[in-house]
Amino acid sequence: MKALLSNLMSPLMYMIPVLIAVAFFTLIERKTLGYMQLRKGPNIVGPCGLLQPVADGVKLFIKEPVYPSNSSTMLFTLSPILALLLSLSVWLPLPLPFPLADLNLGLLFLISMSSFMVYSILWSGWASNSKYALVGALRAVAQTISYEVTLGIILLSLILFSGGFNMQTFMTTQEPAYLMFSSWPLMMMWYISTLAETNRAPFDLSEGESELVSGFNVEYAAGPFALFFLAEYANILMMNTLTTILFLNPSHINNTPELFSLSLVSKMMLLSVGFLWIRASYPRFRYDQLMHLLWKNFLPITLAMCLWHMSMPTAFSGLPPML
């Protein structure tokens, strides 16, 4: 009984705040985009629009979920559930500052879960039995798996600096200085790759351009659409938290370690607002230009930087202890 309660309460302790954060992040997005476009965002529903996410949530969950009769129901129902499940479970090994599961292979877990998210896009596009959804899903899948290549290689370089896949070691690694200062080209490419990985503008052709409808989630109605929506925003917040942990870790606060979470979350929110700023400013990439960017621009640089990160510590006898 005690085991059941603790196994139930512990995940909920991080999942519920993440979901609340996601809900208000949608509001921040609409307000930020609004102010950047010289208009106010939603400000009618609550004071300054604070109840807008509540209204959106209520609307989405009381609408009737529509299932196309020619769709494959098992996959159609399963994909949004899978998407949200993965987006929430991927927060498991993140040290905030103490992770729920201190995995020795935390980063590997993260990469494998992100790769698994591709399936939810693929199955939703396939199961919708609609050519727009299928084309949108295929393009989104190709984009996601392409950008995971650079994500993996950048992580490899950072692991070589840090000494292991465990995310807590990144705290120790960055006590003298942020990894942003030593690996700033990698951080730039990592930030852009996370933009592409979460299908955000200017890489959002799976949502925006595919015939002006939502691409792979065009056939989804209310509840399942809300699940995709929440999964996407939870993904964005998770990627930004990961960026902060990897490159901007606030572990240098030794006198007041209680401020770790505050510092982490502030940096994460600044990076997320950067995502929104980029969305408001840049037009969308064409699909082949996006692929070109990765395979012909990012990948050679990341491979070269990985080589540098391998050889430089060895040359200066500065390899970290590999745990």
Add this chain to the structure above:
Amino acid sequence: MNHAYIRPGGVAQDFPEGWNTSLQDDIPLLAKGIKELEDLLNENPIVKGRMVGIGILDLTGCMALGITGPMLRSAGLPYDLRKNAPYCGYEEFDFDVITWDTADAYGRLRVRIEEMKQSLRIVEQCISKLLDSPGPVMVADKKIAWPAQLSLGPDGQGNSLAHIREIMGESMEALIHHFKLVTEGFRVPPGQVYVAVESAKGELGCHLVSDGGTRPYRAHFRDPGFNNLQAVAAVVEGGNVADAIVAVASIDPVMGGVDR
């Protein structure tokens, strides 16, 4: 401010109080906004990647399809009806006709943004000209003139009470004129006319044929969007679907005019 402001004989009503100060306050804001747009768009690699070399329609193609407006000017021909066939006093204003040499979507973007700046120049010259010599608001002949002294009434719209009192209470002439104008209109001598203006999308023309009555025998509007849209087939040939979207957007049709 809608299209009924410009009516036969002049304009509907005079400017409100303080029009020139509020305009002169807004012009620097607009100039700043245009500068911000330019900084954001002109050298942006994503914009250039999406628009350079897309939707090319060179000068022969434009002439064959009857394209006017920024599309034609992006192909290099400095054809602007405000200079070639001036109307409404445009010959007295000093502005440049913007052309670009690559006939692609990027050229049309640059042409349109530069034209915005030229429009601001024209507005400034208009303000000084109107302040010097205001001129009449509506022609004096009461049988044609249909002025409107609009003000907000209790229902939020409509003619001012003074105007209504004049029509209904004071002057029989005004009542008769108003009645005849609203129900019948005025007679136009028989004949036909085609007049074109340079609108933002191209040449907007009006062809009117009159048989001497109060209604036109035929009225046809040459909408620039309709003619420019015929270029879609020529412009998207050989390109990607994503390029088709950019190309059609650079043609900039107004679908309401196309339907017309």
